[in-house]
Amino acid sequence: MRKLFCVGAAGALLLAGCVGTPSLSGTPGAPSFSALQEICGSASADYGPDAQDVYSAFFDAYVAFRRNGLSKERFCAFQGAIAERHAAYAANPGPQAQNAWASFFLDQRAQALSWRAAVDPTLRAG
Numbered sequence: 001m002r003k004l005f006c007v008g009a010a011g012a013l014l015l016a017g018c019v020g021t022p023s024l025s026g027t028p029g030a031p032s033f034s035a036l037q038e039i040c041g042s043a044s045a046d047y048g049p050d051a052q053d054v055y056s057a058f059f060d061a062y063v064a065f066r067r068n069g070l071s072k073e074r075f076c077a078f079q080g081a082i083a084e085r086h087a088a089y090a091a092n093p094g095p096q097a098q099n100a101w102a103s104f105f106l107d108q109r110a111q112a113l114s115w116r117a118a119v120d121p122t123l124r125a126g
Contacts, residue, residue: 036062040076045083048090053105054082057112064115082108 033055034044039062047054061078064070070078082105089101 030059031062033058037079039065039072040079042076042079042083045086047086050086050105053109054086057082057105057109060109060112060116064112064119067119069119070115078108078112 033051036055036058037044058079061070061075065072065075085101085104089097
């Protein structure tokens with residue numbers, strides 16, 4: 001019984017690793033953060049400590065884009081809006097700017113998850 005529990009726990013850990021967000025530098029089957037930005041022809045932006053969170057949003061939108069649930073124009077507009085707002089925050093990183101960035105980004109993150117859920121059955125309850 002103990003061995004079964006250990007194997008089950010190890011399997012759960014492996015599964016958790018499989019459904020996590022890919023690495024910024026890319027994971028097998030997932031483009032790197034800079035590659036996602038290059039799809040739209042823009043230079044890689046520096047998001048500092050927000051990079052992993054921004055990558056998660058970009059990756060979710062990318063999944064929707066690749067599965068024809070999002071046009072390239074909308075995908076690029078999504079990236080551009082985030083880059084623009086982050087640049088404004090980085091230029092003036094006070095508490096008000098940080099709150100505005102966080103609020104904006106949370107809305108964008110929710111939008112990306114919504115787009116992905118529409119095309120990715122693993123994100124839908126069932």
